[in-house]
Amino acid sequence: MMAMPASIPFFEVENxxxxxxxxxxxxxxxxxxxxxxTTVVLGGSGAGKSVLLKHLNGLIRPLSGSxxxxxxxISDLTEREMTGIRRTIGVLFQDGALFDSxxxxxxIAFPQREAGxxxxxxxxxxxxxxLTLVGLSGQEAKMPASLSGGMRKRVxxxxxxxxxxxxxxxxxxxxxxxxxxxxxxxxxxxxxKEELKVTSxxxxxxxxAMRLLADQVIFLKDGEVHYAGSPAGLEESEDESxxxxxSADAMGRG
Ligand SMILES: Nc1ncnc2c1ncn2[C@@H]1O[C@H](COP(=O)(O)OP(=O)(O)OP(=O)(O)O)[C@@H](O)[C@H]1O
Ligand SMILES: [Mg+2]
Numbered sequence: 001m002m003a004m005p006a007s008i009p010f011f012e013v014e015n016x017x018x019x020x021x022x023x024x025x026x027x028x029x030x031x032x033x034x035x036x037x038t039t040v041v042l043g044g045s046g047a048g049k050s051v052l053l054k055h056l057n058g059l060i061r062p063l064s065g066s067x068x069x070x071x072x073x074i075s076d077l078t079e080r081e082m083t084g085i086r087r088t089i090g091v092l093f094q095d096g097a098l099f100d101s102x103x104x105x106x107x108i109a110f111p112q113r114e115a116g117x118x119x120x121x122x123x124x125x126x127x128x129x130x131l132t133l134v135g136l137s138g139q140e141a142k143m144p145a146s147l148s149g150g151m152r153k154r155v156x157x158x159x160x161x162x163x164x165x166x167x168x169x170x171x172x173x174x175x176x177x178x179x180x181x182x183x184x185x186x187x188x189x190x191x192x193k194e195e196l197k198v199t200s201x202x203x204x205x206x207x208x209a210m211r212l213l214a215d216q217v218i219f220l221k222d223g224e225v226h227y228a229g230s231p232a233g234l235e236e237s238e239d240e241s242x243x244x245x246x247s248a249d250a251m252g253r254g
Contacts, residue, residue: 008071010035010167010199011056016065018051018223025051027223028065033216035070038193038200040210040231043220044245049203050094052220053169056201057089058082087115090160094171094203096152098144098159104131105140108159115163130158133188135181150177157185161192167199168192174206186212207249219245 011033018026025048033039033056041049054060055067062075069085077085090111098107108127117123131137134154144152153176160168173189174182186209192198193213202213210217210231217234219227221241227234234242 008035009033009068010070011201012066012068012071013052013055014066014068016052016055016067017063018048018055018060019063020051025223026055029220029223029225031218031225031228033199033201035199036193036197037215038189038202038213039216039218040214041201041203041218041220042205042210042234042245043226044241047220048223049220050171053091053171053201053203056169057086057091087163088166090163090165090168092153092157092160092168092170092173094175096144096149096156098152098155100144102144103140104136104142104144104147104155107144107155108162111159111163126162127158130162131155133161134158135184150181153177154181154185157188164196165198167201170200170202170204172203172205174204174209182206182209189213205249207246 009032013029013031016026016029029052041052043049051060055062058074058077067074074082074085099110102110105127108130109123112123112126127140131139134157136151136154136158144155147155153173157173170189174185177185189200189202190213193200202209204210214231217227217229217231218225219234219242227237227239227242235246237243
């Protein structure tokens with residue numbers, strides 16, 4: 001595979017529009033996600049963060065506008081063409097999205113099998129390795145229904161990182177976790193970036209996580225990019241909706 005010039009962003013979104021249930025949800029979103037860096041997406045509930053994230057790996061196709069992955073337009077790719085791109089992108093969905101009929105071990109093995117891995121010993125070794133990373137060592141046989149919300153989230157994270165993707169999309173990776181777990185997951189995301197040079201997009205309400213992780217921040221409001229820039233610039237912003245967001249976090253979550 002040819003190395004990409006450093007200047008090509010991992011994702012480039014231009015004037016993305018989406019309407020769902022008769023409502024304009026994304027209203028001309030443009031943003032750029034640099035390779036190897038962490039972009040944190042903030043914004044109030046309903047701002048369109050999860051919908052935006054689902055466009056980045058082609059789960060939702062744009063109504064109009066352009067989405068490029070490493071320079072390649074993906075808006076009109078077929079599902080089959082999209083599969084190859086999805087193999088380079090790991091996703092941690094907001095609700096975990098585990099397969100309820102499969103054990104934890106099988107859930108984590110699944111994307112490896114999808115990616116064509118046939119060596120069972122290798123698969124199981126990787127399952128054990130990522131479970132240890134998320135603090136759930138030895139829990140392969142458990143079923144998703146028997147897990148707490150926080151545990152589901154960690155299994156989902158383990159599944160996302162199991163295939164060693166080039167890029168990880170995280171939707172609220174720390175929501176619903178206690179402060180200690182929340183911090184350890186934030187550090188894990190940071191490690192993924194430092195050690196594996198993973199490109200990350202992290203949707204979060206957690207300003208502590210933003211401070212630790214963000215190279216760039218996007219603040220979404222009503223389906224539009226309200227701020228794009230450095231984390232420091234966001235914290236210094238005098239904009240009312242940004243100030244409200246920051247002070248609500250300070251009161252609510254510390
Ligand atoms: N499949 C869908 N059909 C209809 N409306 C949808 C669908 N998915 C999302 N929406 C609507 O789009 C808007 C944005 O939703 P989204 O899930 O992206 O918000 P969010 O910013 O992730 O919020 P939260 O912080 O609560 O997760 C909401 O008003 C939601 O009701
Ligand atoms: Mg969401």
